[in-house]
Amino acid sequence: MQVFGSSGTRGRVTEELTPEFVLRVAAAAGTVWGADRIALGRDTRLTGPMLANAAASGLASVGADVDRLGVVPTPALQAYAAAEGIPAVMVTASHNPAPYNGIKLVGADGVELSIERLEAIESVLLDGSQTHAAWDRTGTDRRIEGARRRYREELLAAVDREAIAGADLTVALDPGHGAGALTSPDFFRELGCSVRTVNAHPDGHFPGRDPEPVAKNLGDLGDLVRATDADVGIAHDGDADRAIFFDEHGEYIEGDATLAALADAALGPGDTTVSAVNVSQRLVDVAQSSGADLELTPIGSTQIMTRIRELQSAGETVPVAGEGNGGVIFPAYRINRDGAYTAARFLSLLVDRPASEVVEPYDGYANVRENVHYADEAERATLVEAAGEWARNADGEVSTIDGYRVDFGDAWVLARPSGTEPVVRVYAEAREASRARELADRLVAVLEAAAGE
Incomplete structure (x- = not known):
């Protein structure tokens, strides 16, 4: 694919990624979907309103009405798309720095599009065959309220709220000024956790840290864990589809160790897990000890999700998949990355033992x-x-x-x-x-x- 990479299309705004380009991508997607309604969301980036307006124009130009959700995590937009049965466009550059933005495309099942569907949209985009509506058939848009609340309610229903609340956990949270700042603090409080935050106000300048949740950007979170005697630290990327953790000592936990711990708790004999070619030996070891198969793909959530769908269609059971960058997928919940859901699954492992003990078996790399x-x-x-x-x-x-x-x-x-x-x-x-x-x-x-x- 020339346009859609490992996770949508991204670039520096007004250089590689212009409003005109976003409009054309949205019009191409709308043409292929042929849907009467399409949802639209964005993260907190300064260029988000401009590019969301361009996307809305492109969708309306092909005759689609646009449900505008405003600033939401990508998994919240995906949850809305699945509940409403309509496709969606997310304006986000995920973990990329502030000058970047991008587009993710989501199907009416709430799942990011397969490679095959992306290629169909890319073909329409590149050959200019978008089907524009007549002037009196163009779409309208409307503001949707409550999407973030609906998303939190869905999360609460999907996790072991009672067990987590009973553990009386203190969570140190760093949403990185991204969309998760508007959902994760309330979600973890609703789970019964005490929550302490840093970088928790939405700000597209990302003044406290860059959006990518890697160790060099998360010093403040480690300090917060130690200062508040928290049980765990949790960090998101810009659109909150990833989660990275610190243990109770304020020490950074490698994402590969977290993935291995979550996989070990979910996999059984005959299951299959999916990861990318940069997979850690930690997951290889867990798959072998669990009696599960491990499938490798090119790097990127699109590749992993496409392979999960193929395996499920073939009758395989895939309880967990993902990459060591904090992007974990639990297909029974949804074939998407979801930072808040991943964090809740990790919190459920802390009910009986501290975070350092949970990941200790997967150290040594x-x-x-x-x-x-x-x-x-x-x-x-x-x-x-x-x-x-x-x-x-x-x-x-x-x-x-x-x-x-x-x-x-x-x-x-x-x-x-x-x-x-x-x-x-x-x-x-x-x-x-x-x-x-x-x-x-x-x-x-x-x-x-x-x-x-």
């Missing part, structure tokens, strides 16, 4: 992630070619599911171009931190040398 920026498509191709040459000459097992991954037995390293930013990402994992750092640095040096040439 060190992870490194680096980005190598490129200027244009020619340089991108050069970096990918250099990664491939290095991988083929390395003394390890090579996988090309997405980029180039090399397994060395005691460690692995992966290089693949991002689907949302102009970078080639380098991932490495090993039992020893020095080994993971060595592999990552070695491959980054190869890529940087290729870019310099």
